Amino acid sequence: MEFEKLQTASLKELFISSVEDKILSGELPIGAQLPTERELAEMMDVSRGVVNSGIAEMAHKGFLEVRPRVGTFVADYRRVGKSDIFxxxxxxNGGILPEQEIRSLLEFKILIDCFSVRKLTARAITEAEVQKLEDFVDQMAETDDPQQVSELAYAYNQELSFLSGNTFAPLIYNSFKTANVQLGARYVQRYGKASLYHYLQQLLVQLLNGDTARAVALVETHLTDMMTGEHQIYE
Structure with a gap:
């Protein structure tokens, strides 16, 4: 039996986590001005380099807005934040997405998955494309591990976004991989893999048939069921 080496979070990571937690809890409300870098460094007993690089990373995510010669302010991260915010x-939340974010992610998946199947059924799917999707389904049949099943389901859907021919679709899909896989694993833990496996099989059948309406209906029914039906995945 092997054990992985333990790693200690860097001071920068701890600094970022501390500030982000204060923002997400509301202790630092939107529009609030942070102390200067020097003051933050003194209060948190870290170097100004740690503070400077941490602020830069949080500004990149959309948590903070740096106004030259004015100061650093808490940004409206839900409006301007990037996918890293998730x-x-x-x-x-201890590695768990709140209900609002789960619903938002599933609504997003309905949009992008339906877009992908519409684009794919608008043309003839090739034998090689079918084989790649079938491979994901076949691998799923060989495992009951929730994490592996979820990763295969993610790979299947991500491949659909790539096959749509839209350059940005797979890039956007990739940006939410961690949350997607986590929710998929929770689904399998609660309900088993049978319904997910059947869904991906049936979706492939409709893609082969070029039946846009049925493919879209499958996607909408499956994902809506995860929000409001018998297979909800809220914590």
């Missing part, structure tokens, strides 16, 4: 929200 990971920060998960971290703040």
């Amino acid at each position: 990971l920060s929200i998960m971290h703040y």
Whole structure:
């Protein structure tokens, strides 16, 4: 039996986590001005380099707005934040997405998955494309591990976004991989893999048939069921 080496979070990571937690909890409200870098460094007993690089990373995510010669302010991260915000929200909630974010992610998946199947059924799917999707389904049949099943389901759907021919679709899909896989694993833990496996099989049948209406209906029914039906995945 092997054990992985333990790693200690860097001071920068701890600094970022501390500030983000205060923002997400509301202790630092939107529009609030942070102390200067020097003051933050003194209060948190870290170097100004740690503070400077941490602020830069949080500004990149959309948590903070740096106004030259004015100061650093808490940004309206739900309006201007990038997909990294999802990971920060998960971290703040102990690795779990709140119900609102889960619903938002599933609504997003309906949009992008339906877009992908519409684009794919508008043309003839090739034998090689079918084989790649079938491979994901076949691998799923060989495992009952929730994490592996979820990763295969993610790979299947991510491949659909790539096959749509839209350059940005797979890039956007990839940005939410961690949350997608986590929710998929929770689904399998609660309900088993049978319904997910059947869904991906049936979706492939409709893609082969070029039946846009039925493919879209399958996607909408499956994901809506995870929000409001018998297979909800809220914590």
